[in-house]
Amino acid sequence: MRVPKRQTQKIFEELLHSGHLAPSARILHDGEFNLVPISLDAPPTLDKKFSDYDEVEAEQPEVEPHRWINHLEDILQPKIMDEFKDYWGNSQEIMGDLLVFRMEREVFQFKQEIAIAKLKHAKKARLALCDNGVGGEFRIRQLEPLALRIEDEILDVEQIATLSKEEQQKHLSTRTLVREHMRSIRIDPNKAYYSIRLGAERWRSVESAEKLREILGRPLSVSDPYCGVGPALVHLLKRRGLVGELLASDLNPDAVELLFDNLRRWGAPNIPQSVAPLSEVSPGWRVGVADALELTNNSELKGSTDLLLINLPHDTMEHLPHLLPLLRKGSPTLVRG
Structure with missing residues (x-):
C-alpha cells in the first residue's frame, strides 16, 4: 500500500x-x-x-545474513559445516577497508571460502587477508590476500592472479586509513604493526596523561620509542596543551614513513618529507628512526621524560632497564604499556 x-x-x-x-x-x-x-x-x-491509498506491486529485497558464517553456509555443504562446527571462529579486525582474520588450523583448508564469506558480509571491506602470525625483525603481520572486492564483484585467489601486475599492485595495497575516536590514522599492516583492538588502551593512556598534567601543572614531555605509525600519539596531540616536548621514534623505517605522514596530517610542523634518523625537527620535538635501546646514549634525552610509552608486549621487562633513565627525576612520572 x-x-x-x-x-x-x-x-x-x-x-x-x-x-x-x-x-x-x-x-x-x-x-x-x-x-x-x-x-x-x-x-x-x-x-x-x-480506499484513498493505491495498492502497488513491489519486490521485497532479500534479507542479508546477520553473520558472516551464514554466507559460509551458502558456500560449503551442510555436512562440512557440521563436521567443523567447533572451529568456525570469528577472530577478525576491520582496519579501514581491510578485513584481517585468523582461523583455526583445523579449517585452514577452507581459507578461501572463509575469506569470501567474510568479505560478502563486510560490505565496506575491499580486501580480506588471512593473518598468519607475526614475523621478522619488526614483528610484522604475515598477511595473505585471499579475496578482493572490485566494485560489486568478489574475486578469489585464482581470479586475482589473472589481473595485470599494475592492477594487482593497485587493488592489493594494504595501505589504508582507520579512525580511532574521531581521528584518522594512516596504516599499512604489511609494513608496520597496528591493532585496532588496542584503541581502548591508548585512550586510557590519554586519561592517565591528563591526570599527570594536572599534578605537574604544565604540558608533558612524552617519549614513545616504539611509536610505530603513531596511534598512541594521535590522541595525546589532539588534547590542547597536553604535550609539550615529544620524542617519537621506531626502528622500523616503514613505520616511521607512515608516522611522518600521520604527523603532517595532524598538523605537526617541520616533519620531514622522507624517512630520516631521529632528529630535532622543532624545539623540543624529536622524530625519526632510532633504536630505543640506544636512546640514553644521548645525554640530552636522559631525565627528560614525564610520560614514557612502551608498546612492546613481548620484551618490555628486558627493554625497561634501558629506557628508565629517560624519566625525569624529582617529579612524578608515568610509564604506560
Whole structure:
C-alpha cells in the first residue's frame, strides 16, 4: 500500500490491527511515499479507510545474513559445516577497508571460502587477508590476500592472479586509513604493526596523561620509542596543551614513513618529507628512526621524560632497564604499556 511518509505509522498500525499486514515483510521507500506490505491472505478489497491509498506491486529485497558464517553456509555443504562446527571462529579486525582474520588450523583448508564469506558480509571491506602470525625483525603481520572486492564483484585467489601486475599492485595495497575516536590514522599492516583492538588502551593512556598534567601543572614531555605509525600519539596531540616536548621514534623505517605522514596530517610542523634518523625537527620535538635501546646514549634525552610509552608486549621487562633513565627525576612520572 503506497502511503505518504507522514501517514506511514498510522496505516501500519491499522493494517496490523485489521490482520492485513504482511508478516516479517519490511516497509520500502518510494520517493515521498512508503510502501507498507499487505498480507497475501488479505481480501481483494480492503476496508473503506484504506480506499484513498493505491495498492502497488513491489519486490521485497532479500534479507542479508546477520553473520558472516551464514554466507559460509551458502558456500560449503551442510555436512562440512557440521563436521567443523567447533572451529568456525570469528577472530577478525576491520582496519579501514581491510578485513584481517585468523582461523583455526583445523579449517585452514577452507581459507578461501572463509575469506569470501567474510568479505560478502563486510560490505565496506575491499580486501580480506588471512593473518598468519607475526614475523621478522619488526614483528610484522604475515598477511595473505585471499579475496578482493572490485566494485560489486568478489574475486578469489585464482581470479586475482589473472589481473595485470599494475592492477594487482593497485587493488592489493594494504595501505589504508582507520579512525580511532574521531581521528584518522594512516596504516599499512604489511609494513608496520597496528591493532585496532588496542584503541581502548591508548585512550586510557590519554586519561592517565591528563591526570599527570594536572599534578605537574604544565604540558608533558612524552617519549614513545616504539611509536610505530603513531596511534598512541594521535590522541595525546589532539588534547590542547597536553604535550609539550615529544620524542617519537621506531626502528622500523616503514613505520616511521607512515608516522611522518600521520604527523603532517595532524598538523605537526617541520616533519620531514622522507624517512630520516631521529632528529630535532622543532624545539623540543624529536622524530625519526632510532633504536630505543640506544636512546640514553644521548645525554640530552636522559631525565627528560614525564610520560614514557612502551608498546612492546613481548620484551618490555628486558627493554625497561634501558629506557628508565629517560624519566625525569624529582617529579612524578608515568610509564604506560
